[in-house]
Amino acid sequence: MPRPLPGDGAVYFGTREQPGPSWSNGEIFLVRRIGSSAAAKYYVCPGCNQNIPPGVAHIVAWPKEHGHRVEDRRHWHSGCWQRR
Numbered sequence: 038m039p040r041p042l043p044g045d046g047a048v049y050f051g052t053r054e055q056p057g058p059s060w061s062n063g064e065i066f067l068v069r070r071i072g073s074s075a076a077a078k079y080y081v082c083p084g085c086n087q088n089i090p091p092g093v094a095h096i097v098a099w100p101k102e103h104g105h106r107v108e109d110r111r112h113w114h115s116g117c118w119q120r121r
Contacts, residue, residue: 054101058084058121065101070094071112084117 057066073094080089089095089112096118099110113121 055098057098057100061100066098067101068096068098068118070115071097080112082114082117083111084113084121087114089114 052067052069054065055068057064071094073092076089076093076095077091079091080095081087082089082095094115096113096115097110098113098118103109
């Protein structure tokens with residue numbers, strides 16, 4: 038019998054662990070790149086508080102230890118994530 042996949046999104050290809058933003062006190066985040074063809078909605082980047090429009094490649098990141106819900110995920114401009 039196959040075992041269920043974790044609900045935290047960590048099983049997606051390309052998901053990696055990275056230190057979180059400075060305000061997370063060194064907490065580890067799971068990070069995944071979203072390609073432009075998969076970016077179908079508007080998001081607000083927590084790094085600059087600006088829109089990420091549909092069709093723009095970006096980063097989605099969430100806390101590894103307690104980010105098991107979709108609501109815990111944040112979409113970042115790639116440059117903002119690098120400057121976090």
